[in-house]
Amino acid sequence: QVQLVESGGGLVQAGASLRLFCVASGGTFSSYAMGWFRQAPGKEREFVVGISRTGDTIRYADSVKGRFTISRDNAKNTMYLQMNSLKPEDTAVYYCAAQVTRGDYVYVFFNRYNYWGQGTQVTVSS
Helix, strand or coil: CCEEEEECCEEEECCCCEEEEEEEECCCHHHEEEEEEEECCCCCCEEEEEECCCCCCEEECCCCCCCEEEEEECCCCEEEEEECCCCHHHCEEEEEEEEECCCCCCCCCHHHCCEECCCEEEEEEC
16 A cells, blocks of 8 residues: 655745655555645645656646646656646645556546545645
8 A cells, every 4th residue: 555745835926836746655656647636725626637657648637737747756656746837726735646557547536546645735825
């Protein structure tokens, strides 16, 4: 069973950048499709971006396309989320998620993921 720990969140001004990290332990990282989700106060958890276990397939939510970049390093058991041109509406708790898969799939729906981190807060001021 994999454990996930996010880090890298913080308070920034609009237009700034942040890089989030998700470090996995206790499992074979390359067996997991990974994803980033976020949840703002009073709102449902929403999909941000997903990456297949090989990194060859990626899907972004339209709201972050062109601004956010996901990547993973299977040798370091780490997934990254580079967030540029941040907007106040990006403010949320960001969660990384993992799901064992044999194929090169990306999962968009949160209920497809069995493993979650504790979240890291991202706050973007205007």
